[in-house]
Amino acid sequence: MDQIAVHQDNATGADWPVAIYRTLKEFGVAQLSYVPDAGHSKLIKLSHADRAIKTTVLTTEEEGVALSAGAWLGGERAVLLMQSSGVGNCVNMLSLMASCRFPFLTLVTMRGEWAEFNPWQIPMGRATPQAFEIMGVTVLRLENPQDTEEVISAAATLAYDGDQQVAVLISQRMIGRKKWTKETH
């Protein structure tokens, strides 16, 4: 079964993951790590197909924070993909990035905020911006597909050139309602 998730009512431009991919390429991102998420599935697939991007699947999100630090030590730019439910896992590891002023870019697909059907997703979704901010991470929002390139580009500049830790929260509205069928998870 194709792992690209099926979403309905996504009339808002399904190509925003392609715009993210292109922007990351423009910034020379060479490593991409992820905990799988349906909203990121297209970007993950594009990255797997790109021999210039080393993809790493993680067992938990904070591994990707440490991986990003190691990549930078070795002269490469990294990005971490996750869902909002994984943000809390990263809190202590983010002190590594702050203590060493490591550039850090993470792209977070939001759950628990827009037409959420699963109450268990809501507490971490609601706490996501604060969980980043308490560790000094700058939080940017991506709400509209047409803003994708501009927002990702701004975040990447702030991270890789400004030596900041930056999270882009991708609105659940952009991802669309989850279509609860056998093909999705």
Next chain:
Amino acid sequence: MSEPIGTLDRRAAVKALLADRGDLLVISGLGSSSYDLFAAGEHPGNFYLWGAMGGAAMVGLGLALAQPKRPVLVITGDGEQLMGIGSLLTIAAKQPGNLSIAVLDNGQFGETGMQPSHSGLGAKLEVIASGAGIGSVSDIADMAGVEAFRARLRDVNGGPRLARIRIAAGELERALPPRDGTYLKNRFRGHLGIAVA
């Protein structure tokens, strides 16, 4: 009190690992592992962690992927590796040939009052690593084993590898490396010829 895991002197073991280090790049886990690395000789190709517990192996993976022609060694303790135990699966999934992990195992949380760790209570890190898919694992109890492991570190195609090195329990005099992370980061990148922007 659990049975002692090993008898090796940790400082002697780490010093032996780093003898004739050549182009080896080294990440050390927080606590005694960082003190051991510093005591073995200050070097710009050392990156000492002072926090980020559970993250040493993953910092090593990111570095190993970015510098595939350089051998990368992570030196850490049993407690630090246990906190990031999932990273062994992540490393196995990537199969970085140039990455080696040396776990200094005394079966105890040395920094916090010598409480027995899961290793001290029976967990076998080399078996866990093997089960995770790391093909080259060793259980080292003497200096001959340390020397043999050191000889393999240079082979950037033979990893990933993990060695459990059985060290004696007990605290040594602290040897404190620099704590300024930004300095350590820029020094390390400078060593690799990466310009500071």
